Amino acid sequence: MADHTGAELHGDESVQITGLSSAGTGRRGDIGFLDGDGKAPVDISSDISALFVNAANVQHVPGHVAYLVTSVPRYAHSAAASAMYQPLHLVWHGSEAISAEASVHEEAIIAPGAVIGPGAVIGEKTVIGANAIIGPGVQIGRNCSIGPGASVYCALLGDHVKLLAGARVGETGFGVMPGPKGAEDAPHYGRVILQDHVTIGANSCIDRGVFDDTIVGERTKIDNLCQIAHNVVLGRSVLVAAFGGISGSVQVGDGAMLGGRVGIADHVKVGEGVSLAASAGLFRDIEPGETWGGTPAKPIRQWMREVAWLQKNANPKKTG
Amino acid sequence: MADHTGAELHGDESVQITGLSSAGTGRRGDIGFLDGDGKAPVDISSDISALFVNAANVQHVPGHVAYLVTSVPRYAHSAAASAMYQPLHLVWHGSEAISAEASVHEEAIIAPGAVIGPGAVIGEKTVIGANAIIGPGVQIGRNCSIGPGASVYCALLGDHVKLLAGARVGETGFGVMPGPKGAEDAPHYGRVILQDHVTIGANSCIDRGVFDDTIVGERTKIDNLCQIAHNVVLGRSVLVAAFGGISGSVQVGDGAMLGGRVGIADHVKVGEGVSLAASAGLFRDIEPGETWGGTPAKPIRQWMREVAWLQKNANPKKTG
Amino acid sequence: MADHTGAELHGDESVQITGLSSAGTGRRGDIGFLDGDGKAPVDISSDISALFVNAANVQHVPGHVAYLVTSVPRYAHSAAASAMYQPLHLVWHGSEAISAEASVHEEAIIAPGAVIGPGAVIGEKTVIGANAIIGPGVQIGRNCSIGPGASVYCALLGDHVKLLAGARVGETGFGVMPGPKGAEDAPHYGRVILQDHVTIGANSCIDRGVFDDTIVGERTKIDNLCQIAHNVVLGRSVLVAAFGGISGSVQVGDGAMLGGRVGIADHVKVGEGVSLAASAGLFRDIEPGETWGGTPAKPIRQWMREVAWLQKNANPKKTG
Incomplete structure (x- = not known):
């Protein structure tokens, strides 16, 4: 070595x-x-x-x-x-769309054009959509639905999990490390775990972990065009509206609600039951039950007070 | 029952x-x-x-x-x-990429890997790109172009409609309803209607309606990575730049122009010819012809006045 | 004529x-x-x-x-x-997934479902993922990896280039021109050039140029769900975090770092080594080496001073 x-x-x-x-x-x-x-x-x-x-x-x-x-x-x-x-998906080739080495339940439904890699396991009554891609070794439980054109790699999915069209689960996360000739992509070895009843919206991305796993808890629902970075842990029954962006290693407690286009900086901890207003940009930890908004995010009453105060003071009286 | x-x-x-x-x-x-x-x-x-x-x-x-x-x-x-x-796309399986029950015009062009479901109709001179997916029962008019890897479900497309690569039309929208064991995805029964000459950018998503339809009016042009939620009605010749996010049941009048990364909260009504500056976050109705910006959005002159006033008062004189 | x-x-x-x-x-x-x-x-x-x-x-x-x-x-x-x-991809049809007129190196690895158009060139040890689409005439160098479901059109890729799943390279950019009956999509004739060691994240989009080319420089790394518009020129070793939106004809110097959800208005020039904080919305040129934040973006110390001043003055003393 x-x-x-x-x-x-x-x-x-x-x-x-x-x-x-x-x-x-x-x-x-x-x-x-x-x-x-x-x-x-x-x-x-x-x-x-x-x-x-x-x-x-x-x-x-x-x-x-x-x-x-x-x-x-x-x-x-x-x-x-x-x-x-040698990562399995880099040596997976040929014309065999559904690998003979995959285990597909006889009551699973596989739409035309779907591709299933060696070692993958597809559970009972799970539906794999047209042109969807299930990578080598991926395990998918029962009663799941993988949307058309979606892809799943390096992942373990529970039961009743839904991925809508074009969702990307298990891609390498964003990270750069110095190499002898300049920046190199940091390699990722972790998985994505999607627990039971999770739903991932169309064209959303859930990156695999670096060494540990990225985890999405039971009944958490993620809208279209969201980004969940490496090593994130989302609790149970979390809601993430469209364009939600959750940076690396963030932890979000059970029942938190994130409005549209909310961004959370890396390593931030969000308590249980927190609400973040649409467009909030969060750069620090929040205690359970709080409601915050704005960029940088702050308690929502404070944010509204600042918005109103600025409007009152910056404008002529008639618009104040 | x-x-x-x-x-x-x-x-x-x-x-x-x-x-x-x-x-x-x-x-x-x-x-x-x-x-x-x-x-x-x-x-x-x-x-x-x-x-x-x-x-x-x-x-x-x-x-x-x-x-x-x-x-x-x-x-x-x-x-x-x-x-x-039983939704047709959940029972669609097998290896027949182009269903014998689909109606494809003899002058349509179907690229390799495209999948077309039973009951779909593809009009004259329409081009279906490589690995694109046309779901069961979808109707597409003449001279359309469906980009590579795009998917269309539960939709009706007019003539001269263009979807760029990876666009997702007709997926279920984001909504949660209480079930006996916790949150469940709210089911959707509506369609997406794209009128003549509509263009949808790469990896953008147009969700189907809940009971009614999501409608995009004639010659409306939508950029890449946009999200149009369930039950939205966009008028004619509306422009939506990249990362535009239009929440459920929003109505936008003819000729409105939305800059990059504009977000509109659900049920808001935007009048004809309105302009929204890039990054605006709109939470209330706007009258026709107005130009707004900021988050929360306000008339653009007011927003600029507030930005300038804050800069002048918060900084030492030399930067004021 | x-x-x-x-x-x-x-x-x-x-x-x-x-x-x-x-x-x-x-x-x-x-x-x-x-x-x-x-x-x-x-x-x-x-x-x-x-x-x-x-x-x-x-x-x-x-x-x-x-x-x-x-x-x-x-x-x-x-x-x-x-x-x-007649653009090649609009006349590309049939059931031949890998065109006999494509040139695929014998040591390239082609996963199931991949589609490769006539005239395309795939280099040594390059991996084409499952259901990925390589358009007619596209040239891809050695040791590249094209993710599952990604599509590449009208493009030239160097060596060691990585596209993650669902990336869209070479689609037509967003532009509208007047036609005799209303708005028409402006046609695009340029290409996308991705230099050696470039990485493009999952579901990100790099549009082709209008007449000139869109260029991404050596070792530039782009995260998931980013939008790089027509005619953009990114320098070497630029980092663009998730939801980065770079409008048409923007130029970004070597080594610039763009945080999550940064937006840059069209034709803006960003100097070498510039840093933009997450959520920044940039509407004007920046000199090399500067660090800016906020919307509209300004020098980061000024932005932080304004945020702190507003917080101090708008709130009761205890929260100031």
């Missing part, structure tokens, strides 16, 4: 690497990575076997962990992953 | 139900529903034969109408609909 | 027209057009052979150029184009 990635090996040279992980979640046999300036505290799994690190992070490597030093640890980790694993 | 939905029947037990409708538009033989708190005035068709109602609305049922009492009237109505009708 | 378009010919009747162009870029044998009120200075190629003009622009036609007078010059130009050329 040192040869393959150009990194310099330190520690036990006989360690066997059998899997990939993040630094914090690795088990015995896994290799992770540490990058950044080395100043922030680092969470490292006590079981992990090896790490790619840059010079600034060598100090954080526990004594029992082998490490490979490189200026681009995440890139090296990704290169190692590519050498160890 | 009472057995099937668990509702309690009152009135004429021999009434024959042959169709479904909203409470206000039902004809003889139709069954509708009444929900809500029963305090607002209710419009009930004088011809309708039966209604699902909750306890709060029993008082509004006319004497000659049979009724079934349930705590979830809309859900019961939907369950009855599922028992009476 | 005069007969075909109903325009009145002036000048050399024997001139041979062999191509179409804009007025400013035409070469010998080309015909262009001039419309508008004739008051602004007009750039006319010295080599162009003929022009469609309206009455207000006849004065600008150089002496050696033949001209055809019509009230709708752009429409007449488009009608002439339709008579001279």
